[in-house]
Amino acid sequence: MAVVFDKPHALCDVPTHYCPGCTHGIIHRLVAEVMDELGIEGNSVGVFPVGCSVLAYNYFECDMVGAPHGRAPAVATGVKRARPDSVVFTYQGDGDLAAIGTCETVHAAARGENITVIFVNNTIYGMTGGQMAPTTMPGQVTQTTPYGREPEIQGYPVKMCEMLSTLEGTALAQRVSVDNPAHIREAKKAIKKAFENQINKKGFSIVEVLSTCPTNWGMSPVDALERVRTEMIPYFPLGVYKDEAVWNKEEKAD
C-alpha cells in the first residue's frame, strides 16, 4: 500500500507534553519535515529554550542543546562559530525571544549570525501559567493583567519581525500563522527558506509563527484558532518583512 502520510524522520516517535489544541505540534512537524526534505538532520543542532518548548530535545532527532532563558541565539552563535558547517537553529517562544532574550536576538541578527530562528508567538507565557508576554495585545487578559493589558500601565507589545527587519544582518524576517491549511503551507515554505538561507550562508533568518495557547487563553482549540484570525493577524500582520540576501559571507571574503 502506498504511504500517503507519515511521521517525518527528524521528529521523534513519542507523545508530546503540549496541551490539547496547542499549535507547537504543527510547528515542530514543519521544522522536522524541512529537515527531512533538505537532508540536514544529521548535520543539525537545535537549541531549545526555556518555556513550553523546553522539552523540545525529546521531540527532534537532531542533536539538541539547552539554553538559559532567552539566551538561545547566543548559544546558537557559540555552536555555529565552533562548527560553521553545522546547521544551527533555535526554537523559542515570545517571552524567551522578545523579553528576556531581546538583547541576544537583536545582536545575533545585527551580526548577521548565520542561524535559523523559529519564533513561536502566542502572546502569553504558557509554561508558567499564563502571564503577560512582551507580545500580549492591548486589552488581553492574562494572569498578570487581570483587567486586560493597559498600554498606559504595561506598555505596548513588541513586534519583532518589524524591528529586526531594520537590521542589515537580517536576511529573512517573515511572520506566518498555522491557523489554517493554507497558512500552514505558507509557514512551511518560510521555514524551509530560513534553513536554506543558512545553508547558502545568507545570514540571520527568523520566522515568527503566530500560535495558540488554548489552555491559558481559556478557549477551546477551535476558538483559539479563531482568535489568531480575528485578533492576532490584524495586529501582527502576516508577511515578509525582510528578504534580502545581502550577507553572503563567502562572497564577502572574496
Added chain:
Amino acid sequence: MERVLMKGNEALAEAAIRAGCKCFFAYPITPQTEVAAYLAKNMKKRDITFLQAESEIAAVNMVLGASSAGVRTMTSSSSPGISLKSEGVSYIAGSDLPAVIVNVQRGGPGLGSIQPSQSDYWQATKALGHGDFQLIVFAPASVQETVDMTIRAFEEADRYRMPVMILTDGFLGQMMEPVSFSDEAPVIEEKDWACSGHKGERKHNIINSLFLQPDDLEHSVNERYKRYDIIKEKIHDAEIYKCEDADIVLAAYGTTARVAKSAVNQAREKGIKAGLFRPKTLWPFPVEEFRSACANAKTVLSVEMSQGQMVEDLRLALDCRLPVEFYGRHGGNIPSPAEVLEQIEKISERSL
C-alpha cells in the same frame, strides 16, 4: 624554550591559544582588557575564533554553545562581569560542559574600582551561580604560573567536564614578567557527547540541565559530587615556604602571596620564625598542605585584598585548632610588605 617578557593578561591569552582554545568570547571590561585584545589581534593567524559579545551574559552563553559543539572555549572578564556570567556558569556546570572562565579581579561590590582585588574569593569558591555545583579554581601568583595554570585549566575542564576558573587580579594581569611557553601540542580527546550533528551514525546527543523528576535531578547532582570527590583527591596544590619551624604561618594566594613572602623574609631577618602557605588551588582547598604547613605554628595570619574571605576556609581546614588572624587592604589597595611585617611583629610580640 624561549623566554619572553609579557603582561600577565597577554600571557594568559597566548597560553589559551597554545592549549587549543578554538573559540573565545568576551565583553569589554577593565582590567581584563589585554586578554581580549591579544586574542583579537591573533585570531586570523592562529586559527582561533574571537567574537566580542553584546554582553557578559551573551559571551558566557556563546561559550556554552561552543563547548556543546565540542571545542575548547574560554571567556574572560573582571568581577562585575563575572557576576553577570554566573547564570551561564550554573548552566554550564549543570550541563556537564567543560569551559575556562577567567576572572581578572577588581574591587567591588557594585562598580567598585578598576584596581586589583581579591574580593571574589567567595564567589569563585562558594557560589558562582544557583544550585549545587563547584568550579575548580586556580590562583596563579606569577605570569609563568598564569600560563601553566591556563593550560592545566583546559585539561582539567575537559577531563572532568566542568567549568574551571583562573582567578587572577588586575595586578597579576597588568604586570610584566619573563615567561616561557612549552612547544608541546595539546592532546585533545574526541568528545563523543558533543552536539555537532549525528551524521546518521548515532542517536542524537542532548546537552541539558533540566531534570523535572526529583529523583533524576538528585541523581545527576550526586553523580557530579562523586566526580568532585575524585577531584578533591587529585587536584590540590600549594606552595609551602619556610613553614617547618614557623611560629607564625601567613596564608595568602595570588598577588598578596608575593607581598607576604617578602614580609616573611623580612621577619626572618629580624629573627621571627614566620612562614608562608600559598594555595595554588582555591577549590579544592589544599587542606592537607595547609595542615602540614601549620604543624608547628601558633598563629595563622591571612593576608588578602578583601575583608578576609579566605579566613573561614583556613579555620575549617584546621578545625579551628589555631587562631586565624587577618590583615587586608582592599578597595584597590595592595598591602605593602612593611604593613604585613608590622602585623607579624605585633603577633610575635604578643606571644612573647
